[in-house]
Structure formats: C-alpha cells, structure tokens
Amino acid sequence: MSQFPQLRMRRKRLTPWSRNLTRETRLTVHDLVLTTVITDSKAAEGPVASLPGVARLGLDALVEQAKEAASLGIPAIALFPHIDPTRKNATASEALNADGFVPAAIRRLKAEVPEIGIIVDVALDPFTDHGHDGLMLGDTIDNDSTLELLAKGAVILANAGADIVAPSDMMDGRVGLIRDALDHAGHPDVMILSYAAKFASAFYGPYRDAIGTASALRGDKRTYQMDPANADEALQEVALDLQEGADMVMVKPGLPYLDICHRIKSEFAVPTFAFQVSGEYAMIQSASENGWGDSDRLLIETLTAFRRAGCDAILTYGAIRAAKLLAGE
Numbered sequence: 260m261s262q263f264p265q266l267r268m269r270r271k272r273l274t275p276w277s278r279n280l281t282r283e284t285r286l287t288v289h290d291l292v293l294t295t296v297i298t299d300s301k302a303a304e305g306p307v308a309s310l311p312g313v314a315r316l317g318l319d320a321l322v323e324q325a326k327e328a329a330s331l332g333i334p335a336i337a338l339f340p341h342i343d344p345t346r347k348n349a350t351a352s353e354a355l356n357a358d359g360f361v362p363a364a365i366r367r368l369k370a371e372v373p374e375i376g377i378i379v380d381v382a383l384d385p386f387t388d389h390g391h392d393g394l395m396l397g398d399t400i401d402n403d404s405t406l407e408l409l410a411k412g413a414v415i416l417a418n419a420g421a422d423i424v425a426p427s428d429m430m431d432g433r434v435g436l437i438r439d440a441l442d443h444a445g446h447p448d449v450m451i452l453s454y455a456a457k458f459a460s461a462f463y464g465p466y467r468d469a470i471g472t473a474s475a476l477r478g479d480k481r482t483y484q485m486d487p488a489n490a491d492e493a494l495q496e497v498a499l500d501l502q503e504g505a506d507m508v509m510v511k512p513g514l515p516y517l518d519i520c521h522r523i524k525s526e527f528a529v530p531t532f533a534f535q536v537s538g539e540y541a542m543i544q545s546a547s548e549n550g551w552g553d554s555d556r557l558l559i560e561t562l563t564a565f566r567r568a569g570c571d572a573i574l575t576y577g578a579i580r581a582a583k584l585l586a587g588e
C-alpha cells in the first residue's frame with residue numbers, strides 16, 4: 260500500500276478553470292422565476308418589513324421590474340396580489356372580477372413586456388376576509404364549492420393573458436377542473452403549474468404580512484396543506500395532479516423540502532419547480548443585515564442546491580439579484 264493517496268480528490272478543486280470544468284450542476288438565469296408582490300392600494304406600496312429587499316409594487320413599478328427581469332434573461336414573472344381590505348369578503352368575489360386588479364396587471368405586462376412569461380396564482384386567500392384559500396362552510400374549508408370558483412378565476416386570468424396558472428390552494432380535484440374550464444374557454448395552450456406538494460409551513464409568515472392576510476387568517480391551513488412530516492403523500496399528490504393535466508409541478512417551501520424535490524424528479528421525470536418562499540428569503544436577508552452571512556453567496560448557494568436536487572426552476576424573490584450575480588456583476 261502506497262503511503263500516498265491513490266486518488267486525490269483535491270486535484271480537481273485546485274483552480275477555478277478545473278472547478279468549472281468538473282462542476283455537475285449549472286444554475287443559469289433561465290432557471291429563475293421572479294416572484295413579485297403587487298398592490299392595488301397606493302398607501303400599501305413600498306417595503307415589507309418582514310421581507311427585507313422586497314417591496315409591494317404598484318403597476319408602474321411592476322412594469323419596470325418586469326422589464327429589468329426580461330432584459331436580464333429571466334424567463335417568467337409570478338404575481339402575488341395584496342388587495343385592499345375593503346375589496347375582500349367571505350366569498351372572494353373580487354377573484355371573479357374580470358376588470359379587477361390582477362387581470363389589469365396581467366394586461367399591462369402583456370402589452371408592455373410581451374417577452375416575459377406570466378405566472379399567476381389561482382387561490383382565494385388574497386380575496387377572502389378570513390384569509391383562507393377556499394370558501395368556508397361553518398368552520399371548515401369546503402372543497403367542492405371552492406373548485407368552481409377556482410376554475411372560473413383561472414379562466415379570467417387566462418382571458419387577461421396569463422401564460423401559466425398556478426393553483427396554490429391544495430383543494431382536491433382542482434387541476435382537472437381548471438384544465439377543463441381553460442379548454443372550454445378557448446385556452447388550450449395556457450399551462451398549469453400545480454402547487455402539488457404544498458406544506459402547511461411556518462415559512463409563509465412574511466408573505467402573509469406582504470399580502471395582508473397574516474392578521475386576518477382564522478386558524479391555520481392544516482386541513483388542506485400537507486403535513487411537513489410526509490413525503491410519500493407528496494408523490495401521491497403529484498401523481499394525481501399529473502393525471503389531471505398539470506404541465507409542471509411545484510414543491511413549496513423549497514429548501515427544507517429538497518428531499519421531496521429529488522423524489523418527485525426521480526419518480527416522475529416531469530418539470531419540477533420549487534418555491535424559495537418568503538420565510539426562506541427573509542432568513543437569508545436578515546442574516547446578512549445582521550452581519551451573520553453574505554446574502555449574495557447564500558442566495559446563489561441555495562439556488563444551486565435546488566438545481567442539484569433536481570429542480571428545473573425556482574421561484575424566488577431574489578431572481579433579479581441572482582441574475583445579476585450570474586451575469587458576473
């Protein structure tokens with residue numbers, strides 16, 4: 260036995276060029292989806308305290324961000340609306356307003372930044388006064404009456420020009436119903452990105468602040484979002500959504516659920532997205548603000564980890580920052 264190591268793992272790590280040459284996973288700007296919070300209320304525009312670096316955008320600012328994202332090569336933008344509380348009610352009627360704020364935002368983006376793909380959440384929580392993603396029947400969230408609303412809402416978003424609708428409500432059967440409704444409404448090419456494995460997570464806190472549902476939310480979402488302890492169940496959710504016609508599936512939150520991403524990609528080999536949610540992004544930003552970490556490096560490292568786990572794309576509030584870093588800024 261030689262006194263020297265037979266194989267020196269460190270050889271390949273010695274220079275930047277050889278690290279580049281042997282790198283297994285590439286993170287590129289094409290893997291990023293810019294996550295934005297938009298608001299219909301002038302007074303609510305501006306920074307979100309619990310989400311450092313993210314602002315609620317009015318439509319002019321949204322168009323500016325979308326232009327910047329497109330010029331950097333970011334393929335798509337995802338919209339999350341903060342709706343004035345006076346327009347919320349128990350039946351989420353604003354979600355069915357074809358002249359509402361979200362359809363208007365989509366129309367402006369389509370007109371002014373046609374080169375970027377538009378992804379819009381289909382869920383009732385921005386529009387309900389109780390903060391839930393479905394209709395309440397007494398104390399319960401009613402699956403089947405919610406489905407009809409989701410399907411109608413998805414058609415309204417598609418009519419306005421959404422390229423991808425993303426049901427994030429976790430009601431059973433919604434993907435199939437939405438697919439059917441889109442096809443009947445003449446939108447066979449509008450894609451469905453289903454939040455197939457969405458967990459009842461404590462990482463959504465800053466988002467709920469951002470869209471103004473944190474204080475309104477009655478109870479929690481554990482009767483429809485998944486138990487963080489479950490993984491086989493996530494595969495079952497994905498199988499169902501694919502059967503019902505989902506074009507892409509999403510795991511949410513992201514980083515604590517990389518095992519789920521990996522299992523989905525290995526099992527189904529379909530486009531698999533992850534959402535680096537508000538709480539994950541806030542952790543990175545707050546560590547950095549406190550001098551406990553470098554937000555740029557944390558961002559690139561976490562996004563690369565998603566790719567290594569098998570994700571095809573990542574929704575992140577840090578997409579513009581990451582795109583600039585990748586471009587060598």
Ligand code: PBG
Nearest residue numbers: 382384427462463466536537538
């Ligand atoms: C719900 C929805 C959630 C997020 C986006 N849409 C979670 C929730 O409130 O249950 C979270 C996004 C984030 O935390 O960044 N329809």
